[in-house]
Structure formats: C-alpha cells, structure tokens
Amino acid sequence: MRAVHFSIGLSLLSATMAPAQQAPCGGDFSAFVGQLAQDGVARGHDPATVQRFLSDVRQDPAVLQRDRGQGIFQTPFIEFSRKLISQDRLDRGRRLAQQYDGVFSQIERNYGIARGVLLAFWAFETDFGAFQGDFNTLNALVTLAHDCRRPEIFRPQIFAALELYEQGAFDPATTTGAWAGEIGQVQMLPRDILENGVDGDGDGQVRLKTSAPDALMSGAKMLAGLGWRHGEPWLEEVELPEGMDWALSGLETTRTVAEWERLGVRARDGALDDGRLEASILLPQGKGGPSFIAYPNFRVYFEWNQSFTYVMTAAYFATRLEGAPVYEAGTPAPGLSGEQMQALQRALQARGYDVGEIDGILGAGTRAAVRDVQARLGLAADGWPTQELLNRL
Structure with missing residues (x-):
C-alpha cells in the first residue's frame, strides 16, 4: 500500500473558497486525495479536521484485487446455496435467535422484519460477527473512489466517514472492515451507519463491531428505510x-x-x-x-x-x-461456464440487449435478456442459459 501525506494550506482551503467540483476518478492518487480535501472543506468541514482525517490515507491494491475477483457470483444458485448454508449455520442461527430473542422481538414490533431475515444477513456477511474483515476502511473507500469502475458509489461514503470521525465514531487509522468499506457485524457503509445506526443495547453508543443488538437493530432500521414492508413475506x-x-x-x-x-x-x-x-x-x-x-x-x-x-x-x-423445508433441487439442465457466460453476454449485447458489464455473472439483466431471446428462438423462456442457447446465438 502506498501512503499519501499532504499538507493543506489554509489559503487553499479557506471558508471563502469556491464550491468544490466533483473530483474525477483516476490520475495521480495524491492529487485525488487533495481534491477530496478541498471538497471536504467546501462541504463545511474544518480544514484541520480534514487534514487529520486524510493525512495518512493509502491506496490499497488488495482492495482492487478483491473488487475484480468476485467470481464466486458465477456459481449457480444450488451450488452457491449449498456452500453457504450448512447445518452448523442453521443451528447457530437458531441458538442466536433464542439468545437475542428480546432484540428480535423488538425488531419485529418496530420494523416488521422477521428474525430469519437479519440472521441470514448476519451469517453471510460476517459468520455471525466472527469475521468482519481487516481492511482499513478509509483506505478501501478512497481506493475504490479513485478507481474508475464505481466511483459514484464510494466517493460519498468518504464524506460520511468524515462525519463519523467528527462524532468520534470513526478512526482513520484503526477502523477496519470489509474490502468494500462496510463495517460491523452486518456490514454497513458509513452513510448507512450515519442514517440508521441504533443503540440497541442501551449503553449510549452505536457499536456495530462489538454489539450484536446494535448491529441487528441498525440493520433492521436500514432495511425498513430501503422499503421493507412491515410484517409481509419475502x-x-x-x-x-x-x-x-x-x-x-x-x-x-x-x-x-x-x-x-x-x-x-x-x-x-x-x-x-x-x-x-x-x-x-x-x-x-x-x-x-x-x-x-x-x-x-x-x-x-x-x-x-x-x-x-x-x-x-x-x-x-x-x-x-423461519422453519421452511429444504428446497426441491430438481434436475436443472447444465449451465454455462464463466467464459461461456461472457460469450453469451457479448452475443446478447451485440443483439442490442443491455446486460451490463461482461462479467460472466448471470444477474437479473442477463436473465431478462436470456428469457426474451429464448422466446424469440422458440425455446423454453425460463431465463436459464444452456449450451443449446449459446449455440443458437
């Protein structure tokens, strides 16, 4: 990781400076961090605070490596779900549901979210809090904002982290989490923490890394804010x-x-x-x-x-x-490899379909395109691409 140290001149970051422009992605990393600092002051933050917050930020190549290496999402549902859902996770989830029964009951009353929903996120995101990630959060956010793949997602999170820093709830040097900047037992980004952090255990603090009640209540509030409908199934x-x-x-x-x-x-x-x-x-x-x-x-x-x-x-x-039985797996037709999926996506894109990034992942956009082209070719329009479909295209 490459450290960036910079000094912010008060004349450059004065309260009378012009409104900051959107910092472009890419380019020299030190210059990018300097632009972030200018924007932070233009947003009303104290120049000295901004300098302390960003003074030791580093570009982290391991973050970009993880961002580019999400091949696990190419795995079909049956195989993927069998990897993630074990009897041990089911047993631990049910024990934790009993251990935190009062918290989950309050979530159900206040937000109408069944405990199984939060337990599943808790399990998949951090194995019930056991593995929360050891990436420096600020380094991860700035690295991803500087990268030009998805800067619009991560750049606002830097300033949310700055607000948490001003509140004493974020340490640029020691706050760690997932490679994409999420923090805590259910992995929430800084903006989500600002907007949805809840003191679930009543100690006067929101501690998403060490307090399960705080993490669960905060996750529930976030889901409710995203549009979860009270008491309805999913x-x-x-x-x-x-x-x-x-x-x-x-x-x-x-x-x-x-x-x-x-x-x-x-x-x-x-x-x-x-x-x-x-x-x-x-x-x-x-x-x-x-x-x-x-x-x-x-x-x-x-x-x-x-x-x-x-x-x-x-x-x-x-x-x-919540008590549902194991699904009937059936006998699905063999799917495509990652390379074959990329070839399929390119073929669909050439025919005018919007499949997003050519990544070999069968996402919702690719599924919709597959379903449409299957119907046009007289195949069963079930959204599952096979070698026959690829051959036909």
Whole structure:
C-alpha cells in the first residue's frame, strides 16, 4: 500500500473558497486525495479536521484485487446455496435467535422484519460477527473512489466517514472492515451507519463491531428505510402447474398471488400469502430446478446486494431459519461456464440487449435478456442459459 501525506494550506482551503467540483476518478492518487480535501472543506468541514482525517490515507491494491475477483457470483444458485448454508449455520442461527430473542422481538414490533431475515444477513456477511474483515476502511473507500469502475458509489461514503470521525465514531487509522468499506457485524457503509445506526443495547453508543443488538437493530432500521414492508413475506418455494408458461417467470413479470393461484401455482409447504400481494415467479436454474414466488419485500434485498445469486440464497436461508423445508433441487439442465457466460453476454449485447458489464455473472439483466431471446428462438423462456442457447446465438 502506498501512503499519501499532504499538507493543506489554509489559503487553499479557506471558508471563502469556491464550491468544490466533483473530483474525477483516476490520475495521480495524491492529487485525488487533495481534491477530496478541498471538497471536504467546501462541504463545511474544518480544514484541520480534514487534514487529520486524510493525512495518512493509502491506496490499497488488495482492495482492487478483491473488487475484480468476485467470481464466486458465477456459481449457480444450488451450488452457491449449498456452500453457504450448512447445518452448523442453521443451528447457530437458531441458538442466536433464542439468545437475542428480546432484540428480535423488538425488531419485529418496530420494523416488521422477521428474525430469519437479519440472521441470514448476519451469517453471510460476517459468520455471525466472527469475521468482519481487516481492511482499513478509509483506505478501501478512497481506493475504490479513485478507481474508475464505481466511483459514484464510494466517493460519498468518504464524506460520511468524515462525519463519523467528527462524532468520534470513526478512526482513520484503526477502523477496519470489509474490502468494500462496510463495517460491523452486518456490514454497513458509513452513510448507512450515519442514517440508521441504533443503540440497541442501551449503553449510549452505536457499536456495530462489538454489539450484536446494535448491529441487528441498525440493520433492521436500514432495511425498513430501503422499503421493507412491515410484517409481509419475502420468498416462498412453490410448485408450478403442468404447461406453465415459462415466459411469465422473472422479476419483470408480476401478478397478484390470487392470479398465480388461478394459474395453478401452489405453495410447496403450507399456503401462499395474501392474495392481493403482487409477486413474481423465480426459477434460479430454469424450469428443471427449484421454483419460488417472490413477494415485494424480496426486491428490497437488491438494495443490500445486487447479486441475484446472493439475494436468492440470503432470502431462501431466511425462510429456512423461519422453519421452511429444504428446497426441491430438481434436475436443472447444465449451465454455462464463466467464459461461456461472457460469450453469451457479448452475443446478447451485440443483439442490442443491455446486460451490463461482461462479467460472466448471470444477474437479473442477463436473465431478462436470456428469457426474451429464448422466446424469440422458440425455446423454453425460463431465463436459464444452456449450451443449446449459446449455440443458437
């Protein structure tokens, strides 16, 4: 990691300076940090405070390496979920649900979020607090803001961290977390901590790294702020009728639960929820694999993490923690390798489909494009790309 030390002249960072411009990404790292400092003062922060906050910031190549190496999200849902969901995690989740029963009961009353939802995030993000990451948070945020892949996500988080620093809740030298700048047991970015931090244990502080009640209550408040609907479900495994129109699957298509029932969709265990709720049918590995109905709250998961595979697995694990049975895996058709998926994405992009980054990951955008082109080619439009589809394209 390369350290950056700079001195901020008071004339440069005076209260009368012109409004700061958006600092461009890339270029010389020291100059970039200097531009951040100017912007921080233009936002009303004390020049000396800004200097102390940024004085030892370093560019971290390991952060960029992790950002470029997210190949795990190329893993299909069944394999991915089996890797992440173990009997040990289920058992620990249920024990923790009992240990923090009072906290979860308060969350359910205040925010209408089932305990399984928070337990699943807690498990996947940090293995229930055991592995919270050892990346210097400020270095990670500045490195990712300087990088030109997603600077608009990370740059605002630097100034949120500065606000936390001014409040005595962030130490540029010692605050650590995940490689992407998230902090604490449920991994929250600085802006989310500012807006949603909750003192869940009543000690007068918000300590997301060491206090499970603080972390869980803060995560619940954040989910509520992202649009979680009080007391409603999020995901349920279903059985689909013979002759199902596969083109109706996917997040792009919604029907009321009552309409899905009239089409022959049934809950695999128990009954579907309120017939008036809008819902979608999801086939994470096509018509041969497991099938689920996704309620409105399922979409909130994408505000937490944009990986379809992660979201499906987190939402499904939450249902398991609430007592749902193991899904019926079925016999899905073999999928594509990462390289094949990239070839498919390039072929779809050449035909005018917006599949986002060519990354070999079967995300929501690629699934929608696959479903459309499958229908055009007379294939089962289930959103699951196969070698046959790639050959046809």
